[in-house]
Amino acid sequence: MAIEVDDILRRNSLSVTDSRKKILSLFLSIHGALAHGDIERKAGEKFDRVTVYRTLQTFVEKGIIHTIPTTDNSVRYALCKDNCTEGHHHDNHIHFICMQCGSTLCLEEVLVPEVRLPKGFTSSEIEVVIKGICKECNNKKNSPIVETAGLRLRL
Amino acid sequence: MAIEVDDILRRNSLSVTDSRKKILSLFLSIHGALAHGDIERKAGEKFDRVTVYRTLQTFVEKGIIHTIPTTDNSVRYALCKDNCTEGHHHDNHIHFICMQCGSTLCLEEVLVPEVRLPKGFTSSEIEVVIKGICKECNNKKNSPIVETAGLRLRL
């Protein structure tokens, strides 16, 4: 993993530093999106806030990660799947926010639908964010309820 | 107009105050969305920032206006078309942000498209934000350029 991280950084002509390695590997290890706060927390209090901000900014510029808009007005970041190897691409997938576990996911397999705009309008970018319950949370909900000695547990 | 404004406020069981009247009539007079800053400016420096925040919050709660998420992480508000008369409704229209004039519009006539989610996911809310060039800006761009005495003007 460490090698992979170094590689990605170098491919994007970025100096290989501790903070960049740490933050990038966080993204690689986590399935989903991260907010600035998450990163600060999970990075283990080791880096300055400013460093995290600047690192994220750099990654966005290089097309390593992309931002996801949310209704509650907080920015989250996620890895650009094909981008780590290539240059910029315009995202054409949708984003999903689970209202139960709070995680934000890129649904890479769901393409942004066609939208027919009124006459005169031209579009260059479409953002689709869906809120709901994710697969895992739905699974939990549907799992059988076990009753033991008065306790009701969900598996 | 003033009467209409009073009416809307009363229908939502809100006291009729200067700030509410002013802010609501701003929304009624403007075709598009407003950010908090816009309102403070256009209201004529007369109201306290806090009052504007609280008024917007109240309007959102009452379903008079709704929020629009933007990629640049700023919240904008727009009138709920049918909501002024009724209660809450779940928006099913898309939002458009013009990258030239910066205005945000509710495209009431464009319905949110169907999206097929992967197995296991359930959705409760879909947000679609499209960036591009709006009708008016496109019209301007296509209008003939007039050259007069060395000046190049777009009509």
Next chain:
DNA sequence: ATTGTCGCGCAACTGAGTTGCAAAATCTAT
């Protein structure tokens, strides 16, 4: 007139994000 409710404005605060600058780390070429 008295009480209660509601909205407003002020002041003070919080928290996210930014900027400037000096020190530290990284890279490059020898």
Next chain:
DNA sequence: ATAGATTTTGCAACTCAGTTGCGCGACAAT
């Protein structure tokens, strides 16, 4: 491996959006 150039980091200080607490004034009901 090292010196010098370049980049990145961390600190401090700042800005700006948004929030909270509180007292005052307006209005309504009694």
